[in-house]
Amino acid sequence: MASALEQRLAQHLTLSFAERDALQWLERRERHFAAGEIIVRENETTDVLYIVASGWLHGSVRLPDGGRQILRFYFVGDITTSFSIAWGYSAATLTAVSACTLYELPRERFGRLFQEHPRLGAMLFGISAAEQVALADRLTSVGRTDGQTRVATLLLDIYSRLRVVDKLSGSAFQLPLTQQDLGDAVGLTKEHVNRSLRALESTGLLERDGKMIRINDVEALAELVGFQDRYGHVATDWLPPTANRSDMDQRSAAAE
Amino acid sequence: MASALEQRLAQHLTLSFAERDALQWLERRERHFAAGEIIVRENETTDVLYIVASGWLHGSVRLPDGGRQILRFYFVGDITTSFSIAWGYSAATLTAVSACTLYELPRERFGRLFQEHPRLGAMLFGISAAEQVALADRLTSVGRTDGQTRVATLLLDIYSRLRVVDKLSGSAFQLPLTQQDLGDAVGLTKEHVNRSLRALESTGLLERDGKMIRINDVEALAELVGFQDRYGHVATDWLPPTANRSDMDQRSAAAE
DNA sequence: CGGCCTGTTGAAAACTTTCAACCACAGTGG
DNA sequence: CCACTGTGGTTGAAAGTTTTCAACAGGCCG
Known part of the structure; x- marks a missing residue:
C-alpha cells in the first residue's frame, strides 16, 4: 500500500x-x-x-x-x-x-x-505555508464574519479537504463532530451553532441528516460566504531539483 | 552590518x-x-x-x-x-x-x-511552525475571549516580538498603529478597541501617551489574559548537521 | 483657515451567550 | 423486554457583549 x-x-x-x-x-x-x-x-x-x-x-x-x-x-x-x-x-x-x-x-x-532530500524539505515548507494560510483564513472568518458564515466556511473547508484526501465524490459527507466541536472550531456556543446550521438549512444550500452533511450547491455557498479553496494547488516551481543518483550516493556515504 | x-x-x-x-x-x-x-x-x-x-x-x-x-x-x-x-x-x-x-x-x-544548506531549511521550517502557533494563539484569542483580553494579548504579542528583535529594554514602546488597525487585527471595531484600551488603562496595568504604550506589569497582564510568549525559544535538537563536514563540531555548540 | 484623520463618547440596535427546558436516541442493567 | 441514564440536539427568553450610528475634539497639513 x-x-x-x-x-x-x-x-x-x-x-x-x-x-x-x-x-x-x-x-x-x-x-x-x-x-x-x-x-x-x-x-x-x-x-x-x-x-x-x-x-x-x-x-x-x-x-x-x-x-x-x-x-x-x-x-x-x-x-x-x-x-x-x-x-x-x-x-x-x-x-x-x-x-x-x-x-x-x-x-x-x-x-x-x-x-537527505532537500526538495522534499522545501516542499514540506511550502505545504506548511499553505496550512498557515488556511489558518489565516479561519482567523479571518472568526474575526470578521457572523455565526452563519463561520459555520458554513468551516463546513466548506472540511469538505474541500475531504474531497482531496478521501477522493470524495458528490457533495455529501459524514461529519463526526458534535455541534460543540464545531463551535469550538469557529468561536461560537453550541446553541448558536445549532441556530446557524438551521438558518443555513433554511436557505436550501445545505441539508443534514444525522451526522451526514450535504452541500447542495457548493459554488453558491462558497460565493455567499466568501470561501476560497486553498487546497487544490501548491506551487512547485521554486523547489530545488531532485538530488540525482550520484548526489544521493555521496550523501548517504557521508552520513554513514 | x-x-x-x-x-x-x-x-x-x-x-x-x-x-x-x-x-x-x-x-x-x-x-x-x-x-x-x-x-x-x-x-x-x-x-x-x-x-x-x-x-x-x-x-x-x-x-x-x-x-x-x-x-x-x-x-x-x-x-x-x-x-x-x-x-x-x-x-x-x-x-x-x-x-x-x-x-x-x-x-x-x-x-x-x-x-545548499539543509540545516537552515529545516530551521526555517521550525520557525515557520512557531509562527503557525503564534497565529493559532491569535485565533484562540479572537475566537474565545472578550475585547479587552484580545487587545491586551495583541499588545503583549507585539511587545514580546519587539523585545527580541529590537532589543527593547523596559516595557514602553512606540506603536505605529491606529485603533482601526488594532481592531482589524483582533476582530473588533475601532470604537470597541478604544473602550477596551481605556478599560485596560483603568486597571493600571497599561499606560498610553499618544503612540507610546507602556505595560506597567508585563507578568500581571500576561497572567490576567493568559498570554504565552512563544518567541523566546525554538528547538534545534532535531535539526540535521551542517552540510560542511568541517562545520560538524558547530552543531554541539548550538545545542545550547 | 478649513479639511482630514484619529481618537473619544453616548445611546440604540444587533448579535451572541447564558440559562433552562425538553426531545431523541443509544447503551446499560434489571 | 423495558426503565434508566447520559449525550447530543433543539428551542425560547433574558442578559450580556459588541456593533452601529452619530457627534464632537484635537492635531496635522496644504
Whole structure:
C-alpha cells in the first residue's frame, strides 16, 4: 500500500524513486487510536511527530475559563508538526475525532529528511505555508464574519479537504463532530451553532441528516460566504531539483 | 552590518561560515518603502519574497463587505514567505506600517537554500511552525475571549516580538498603529478597541501617551489574559548537521 | 483657515451567550 | 423486554457583549 505522505506529496510533484523510498521509511511505526482518544496533551513533553494514515484528528487548546479552541483538523497525509516541532512540548492537544491510524516518527528523523532530500524539505515548507494560510483564513472568518458564515466556511473547508484526501465524490459527507466541536472550531456556543446550521438549512444550500452533511450547491455557498479553496494547488516551481543518483550516493556515504 | 536573517537564525543556533555566507547572498537587493505603502497586493502575481531589514509591516486581507483582517505583523528578521510561497500569487496584502527596508529575493533562490544548506531549511521550517502557533494563539484569542483580553494579548504579542528583535529594554514602546488597525487585527471595531484600551488603562496595568504604550506589569497582564510568549525559544535538537563536514563540531555548540 | 484623520463618547440596535427546558436516541442493567 | 441514564440536539427568553450610528475634539497639513 502506498504511503499516506507519499500520496500527498505526489499530488504536487513527481517523486523520484529515492524520495519515495525515504518517505516510506518514515512510516515504520504504526499506531491505532479509537475515536475520542487523546494522542498528545497540551504542554506535554514530546519528541515525536505523527503522519495520518487514516481517520481524522484535531488539535485544540484549553482556556483558563474552561473553554476550548479547536485550531485545525488533520486528515490523511497530514503531518502533525506545527504544534510540537518548535519546542520540546506540544502547544496543543491532539485528539482522534474518528478511529485513526497514525505513523509515529521521531522528530529527528524528520529533520534528516531535509538533509537527505532537500526538495522534499522545501516542499514540506511550502505545504506548511499553505496550512498557515488556511489558518489565516479561519482567523479571518472568526474575526470578521457572523455565526452563519463561520459555520458554513468551516463546513466548506472540511469538505474541500475531504474531497482531496478521501477522493470524495458528490457533495455529501459524514461529519463526526458534535455541534460543540464545531463551535469550538469557529468561536461560537453550541446553541448558536445549532441556530446557524438551521438558518443555513433554511436557505436550501445545505441539508443534514444525522451526522451526514450535504452541500447542495457548493459554488453558491462558497460565493455567499466568501470561501476560497486553498487546497487544490501548491506551487512547485521554486523547489530545488531532485538530488540525482550520484548526489544521493555521496550523501548517504557521508552520513554513514 | 550583519544580515537581518542571519541575526534571527543566530539566536537559535551557531551558524557555520558557509551558512552565514549563503544567508548574506539572499540580501542583495535592497528596497525601501514609506509608512503606509503597499508592497504586494492580495491576489497579485508575485514570485519574490522579502526579508525585513528594518521597520514593521503587516499582512492583511479584505472582505467582501469592505472589512479587513490583519493576519500578522512582520518585524526585523522575518521573511514574508507564508502568504505567497505556496502559490503564484499573494494570499494577503503586505503593507508597511512604518518606513522600512526590505531585501527582495526570488522565490527560487529561497528554494536553493534548502538544497545548499539543509540545516537552515529545516530551521526555517521550525520557525515557520512557531509562527503557525503564534497565529493559532491569535485565533484562540479572537475566537474565545472578550475585547479587552484580545487587545491586551495583541499588545503583549507585539511587545514580546519587539523585545527580541529590537532589543527593547523596559516595557514602553512606540506603536505605529491606529485603533482601526488594532481592531482589524483582533476582530473588533475601532470604537470597541478604544473602550477596551481605556478599560485596560483603568486597571493600571497599561499606560498610553499618544503612540507610546507602556505595560506597567508585563507578568500581571500576561497572567490576567493568559498570554504565552512563544518567541523566546525554538528547538534545534532535531535539526540535521551542517552540510560542511568541517562545520560538524558547530552543531554541539548550538545545542545550547 | 478649513479639511482630514484619529481618537473619544453616548445611546440604540444587533448579535451572541447564558440559562433552562425538553426531545431523541443509544447503551446499560434489571 | 423495558426503565434508566447520559449525550447530543433543539428551542425560547433574558442578559450580556459588541456593533452601529452619530457627534464632537484635537492635531496635522496644504
